[in-house]
Amino acid sequence: AQSVTQLGSHVSVSEGALVLLRCNYSSSVPPYLFWYVQYPNQGLQLLLKYTSAATLVKGINGFEAEFKKSETSFHLTKPSAHMSDAAEYFCAVSDISGGSNYKLTFGKGTLLTVNP
Amino acid sequence: KAGVTQTPRYLIKTRGQQVTLSCSPISGHRSVSWYQQTPGQGLQFLFEYFSETQRNKGNFPGRFSGRQFSNSRSEMNVSTLELGDSALYLCASSLAQGTWRYTFGSGTRLTVV
Numbered sequence: 001a002q003s004v005t006q007l008g009s010h011v012s013v014s015e016g017a018l019v020l021l022r023c024n025y026s027s028s029v030p031p032y033l034f035w036y037v038q039y040p041n042q043g044l045q046l047l048l049k050y051t052s053a054a055t056l057v058k059g060i061n062g063f064e065a066e067f068k069k070s071e072t073s074f075h076l077t078k079p080s081a082h083m084s085d086a087a088e089y090f091c092a093v094s095d096i097s098g099g100s101n102y103k104l105t106f107g108k109g110t111l112l113t114v115n116p
Numbered sequence: 117k118a119g120v121t122q123t124p125r126y127l128i129k130t131r132g133q134q135v136t137l138s139c140s141p142i143s144g145h146r147s148v149s150w151y152q153q154t155p156g157q158g159l160q161f162l163f164e165y166f167s168e169t170q171r172n173k174g175n176f177p178g179r180f181s182g183r184q185f186s187n188s189r190s191e192m193n194v195s196t197l198e199l200g201d202s203a204l205y206l207c208a209s210s211l212a213q214g215t216w217r218y219t220f221g222s223g224t225r226l227t228v229v
Contacts, residue, residue, distance in 0.1 A: 106158055
């Protein structure tokens with residue numbers, strides 16, 4: 001079974017500082033990996049995805065993530081945090097073990113706080 | 117283009133009751149998946165429907181069930197509610213089965229008292 005571990009349930013940064021949210025996965029096959037963002041009382045919005053193309057993936061709102069197979073990691077970064085980035089972030093891996101059924105397995109989430 | 121619509125947004129039920137949640141996918145989307153989000157367990161996959169058939173199911177008891185209609189709208193039902201069923205239930209739609217291109221709705225917040 002695939003799994004996702006997000007290191008740090010809560011990350012706090014100052015506005016303008018680097019954002020680094022960590023995600024490690026376990027998978028027996030090359031995975032598809034995703035980062036989602038969730039604002040309070042909202043659903044999930046896809047930030048970016050890795051689907052076996054370029055290992056450095058750029059997403060929306062200035063976020064990017066790098067797929068490192070040797071480290072089984074897919075960390076999310078943003079050079080300069082903005083107040084509007086405060087939200088909960090989820091790393092997810094797709095499960096294609098059931099054929100073409102793309103069930104998502106999520107990490108526990110990381111709550112990002114941005115301080116002025 | 118309208119997004120994924122989930123109704124109702126908030127719901128309060130009593131233990132032992134049953135509840136039905138509704139999800140209307142984006143127009144043209146034929147696959148609907150359901151997820152449960154709780155503080156303790158995080159986001160967990162419930163089931164996926166495509167062409168009115170359940171294609172994949174998560175590890176939940178039989179009290180959790182769902183269905184999909186010919187217009188792709190989906191409902192999920194939870195019978196004999198327990199306090200632990202209190203959660204945000206998220207629906208996601210996609211064009212076809214077996215694609216990661218989900219669009220999530222805003223969810224239904226269920227509180228069981």
